[in-house]
Amino acid sequence: MNWVDIGDISDIPVRGARCVKTPGGKIAVFRTADNDVYAIEDHCPHKGGPLSQGIVHGASVTCPLHNWVISLETGNALGADEGAVRTIPVRNVDGKLSISIESLLIAAE
Helix, strand or coil: CCEEEEEEHHHCCCCEEEEEEECCEEEEEEECCCCCEEEEECCCCCCCCCHHHCEEECCEEECCCCCCEEECCCCEECCCCCCECCEECEEEECCEEEEEHHHHHHHHC
8 A cells, every 4th residue: 555644643633523625525533531542534424524623532433413423443323323524544653644536546546
């Protein structure tokens, strides 16, 4: 896999997110309380709400618009809701974050 650098883990607050603009749309990069990092498309499958502005709890985020809960690990809506967002491979090497270029190219198609 080829990777593109997107910054440092310290750029993302604990239990927060930052956005990365790509040709395929915005990617939300999340940091959990355990310092795990996940990247998903920045729109809720329900009404397109900005997931990057949601509340992070465990390995999930709650959409700020209608309280849908999305798994950061799988991109799937949890509970009774149905839908999913695409997850993007992200890696953390000594605090330096990068995402998969291949995933970004697929998103642009």
